Amino acid sequence: MVSAPLSTGTPGDGKDRLRLWIRLLRASRTIEAELRERLKREFDTTLPRFDVLASLYRQQEGMLMSDLSRFLLVSNGNVTGIVDRLVSEGLVARARRNGDRRTSMVRLTDAGVSAFEKMAMAHEGWVGELLGGLGEEDTRRLAAMLKSFRSNWEERE
Amino acid sequence: MVSAPLSTGTPGDGKDRLRLWIRLLRASRTIEAELRERLKREFDTTLPRFDVLASLYRQQEGMLMSDLSRFLLVSNGNVTGIVDRLVSEGLVARARRNGDRRTSMVRLTDAGVSAFEKMAMAHEGWVGELLGGLGEEDTRRLAAMLKSFRSNWEERE
């Protein structure tokens, strides 16, 4: 996955950052794969569906398709398909709005709420387990660094 | 993307790790999306193809399909398709082996080597830019933490 550093490397050039990126990507893919597999096995669902349910659970009043897309960092068209499937599973409902007929408010159904709560409990446990190798101190430090990275990034677009 | 912590949270429970996981995932998706877009725009290629080329560049003697799959953390069937496309682009070649006719050695062509070298140069620069918000010290610390996380993980399977 992605290339090892090519440049010959005096300290401070792109090499350290490339190495960091490779490790970041491997870590997140490893965890993601494990979570995906467990969601499939235990709840017969997928990570994208879980992510949509999680977003909607945070916003009980509902979200627009474009809110979902922006929040989840995926394309508009992508969300359409995932929500379609969740609707057909009865976990989510679209409600046309009087104000603006282009948009629809997407919201969890009661079945969606209770399905998500079960999954979220297990999910939180799994993440705790999968990141168990990290001490509490490192966990918080890592989280803080990643937070500031995100903010830095967002500033510049 | 993934749920915010649900539990009410005494320090040291799963909450901190869940928060870390969410940030890790958001960071890697953000960077990944930007790299994907630039690979498309500048080189008319994709991240999975770039990843395969990068693996093969590291192992100039070639890799089995299963080596690629294991190294890239993706499924076997997935690699088949990506390599097929790279072969049809002339960047990669499959060579049947005399010893074991189930396997084939996949290797970069000359065109593949020079295409990859161009991309890798740009790629390294992009990563440097995208992670630019992090100081050198943080970069190295973060990388060290992620490395030890990976090893911890790998020990337990």
Add this chain to the structure above:
DNA sequence: CCGATAAATTTTAAGCTTGAAATAATTTCC
């Protein structure tokens, strides 16, 4: 009011991804 522009969403085509089933070749073990 009406045409142009913008905004929200869906559709489409191409490619990525997985997990499982199918193929093919090798190895193991009587």
Add this chain to the structure above:
DNA sequence: GGAAATTATTTCAAGCTTAAAATTTATCGG
């Protein structure tokens, strides 16, 4: 040697993903 198990790969169906085009509805400037 030959059946059975194992290994490497491909094929397949379903779903995820993107970027771009198309659709539908709102808004804005005459």
